[in-house]
Amino acid sequence: MRVELIKRPQQSALFSAVSPFIALGLTLIAGAIMFSLLGKNPLDALYYYFIDPLTGIWDPFNRWQLHELAIKAAPLILIAVGLSVCFLSNNWNIGAEGQFVAGAMAGSMIPVLFPEFHSWIVLPLMLIMGMAGGAAYASIPAFLKVRFNTNEILTSLMLVYVAQLFNDWLVRGPWRNPEGFSFPGTVRFHEYAILPQIWPDAGRAHWGFIFALIAAVAVWFMLSKTVKGFEVKVLGQSPRAGRFAGFSASRMVFFAFLISGALAGLAGISEVAGPVEHLNEKISIGYGFTAIIVAFLGRLNPLGIVAAGLILALTYLGGEAAQISLQVSDKTVRAFQGMLLFFVLASDTLIHYRIRLVASPAAKPAELAATEAAGNV
């Protein structure tokens, strides 16, 4: 017996639209069962997960949580928007985490190497260098793919570790804060090198979130309203058709990697110049990998990615609220997050495909009978 996924000839528009809600409903049911088994009130759990972080919308006392939501979502959205261009054009950039770190390092050069250089131009320069650093780092797997036909999944992934270790070496060695008691990490950035907060009185959300929104709208416009966007999709779905249309697949590889590298780099420098305020060895906590989930959760549509990024960020915040209020372990919290992703992706899959059970053609009736007798079916 074997399970096959058969592509549906046409997808139900209705179900496509309600699929996220079906997934949410299933998550709520499964989550309620899990929390009940743990002896916690499931309604409380769901409240802390999904409502508590959002109470800031009407309650000024909790408004800081909305800021935290924006801080957590900003790098996820920025990176995922760039990845959507890659994935739509059939370029599998798995190394956004490395490009994030490369951007953070490149942008940090100015405040770390020239700490006396105080001017309003410092921050724009840092952001540009962050984007350039991320893009340059992403051009390596792009070049290798175009020139040597290497597998970009492997090269981009392996370059993540290179970037992380290089950053580790920098902040423990040449860039280490001389007044930091030999602990790893650069000096704290001066005020001209810090990303301003959007609304300083209410919380610490910084301009990185605005960059994420601008990037999402810009890439959405590019993908849906311009010839370039058409080129991205044609080359992604059918490279042969793209060639007939006169599109260059090699140029597309560079285009996709440079855009996603630049946005990952911008996310990196925004994180460092925003909430962290200095470069250290712990900035890389997996945003580049989580963003892959966000990209698919948003169905590779930049506007959908904004929503997906916010939802994923919400589960992080809600998870903490649940840990404190219900005293569940962080493993429970992550299991719940996993359920949400599982149901969303499963619902989407079942809209595009249907399941068919196929009797294994290799199994002869006698063998089948034997396995049945053994109780293995």
Place this chain on the structure above:
Amino acid sequence: MKKSLLSIAAAAAVLSLGTFAAEAKVKACFVYVGPIGDFGWTYQHHQGALEMQEALGGESEVELAYLESVPEGADAERAIERFARSGCNIIFTTSFGYMDATNAVAGKFPDIKFEHATGYKREHPNVSTYNSRFHEGRYVQGVIAASISEAGVAGYIASFPIPEVVMGINAFVLGAQSVNPDFKVKVVWANTWFDPGKEADAAKALIDQGVDVITQHTDSTAPMQVAAERGIKAFGQASDMIKFGPETQLTSIIDDWGHYYTERVKAVIDGTWEQVDVWEGMAEEHVVMAEYTNMPDDVKAKAADIEAKIKSGEFDPFTGPVNKQDGSAWLAEGEVAEAGVLLGMNFYVEGVDDQLPQ
């Protein structure tokens, strides 16, 4: 209109709940860098927290809240601020990487007390820092290792080249050399605080290179288990790991945070809390040696003797003459290292078979 009325009612409900909780008891909150089940660093902090709760009268007196596995980046400040807003009276942040975040939140909540483990920044009067003199235990371990090792080489699984860890390696080497001046230590940098797989690999690599005692500055029990399989001896880390190596563990440096947590939370209850910078060791029982096992009686006696001397203040592990790794003089005869130098230590003493990653 209806909406705003509702929100006022909700806010009032929250406020009244908050004050009620604060009147009934004190709330102590802990931010942990790892899982409470690591049987190492975080486990011991959590044990200390539970001990504190017990000592101060149980759940009815002290409300305990904690967050596990909080990353040390932008997330830390959110976690700490969440605690600050959820009615905590005192917040313990138990890893070095929370330093800036702890100070940032402390600036916003002057009425809440903050206690940061292993850091050096106290930017506001409501921030204290605390740490333990773990290297005192490392010295005792060195004495034991050199006494029982036949190979004359010990393996050291290190986490990250920060002063704390370098200090531990140096104290271990000095302890060992006090018994056998030619004793060598091989160091493997695992670049992790908690990764059982990597730690086990490091232990295997060291044993393959011929060491017959291993010690670790990482938090899992994996090296102890590998040592048990290969039939060599090992030291536990942070907690008593005897059940993971009943035939293997020589002793373990136990981080006992319970006294400190009890003292500090009690000070909050009594209204006597003041900013401190604490660095205490065996004398205050912040560092406790687990029972000496799996070694001859004369080694036990030697270990107990040096432990007693350190505890009474008669002896300091970093007492000259000590040379740096390159042979240059560091401490003259009878000279004791200054705390400032130790807390920023970034060099090896003579006898370490490794190059310090810089």
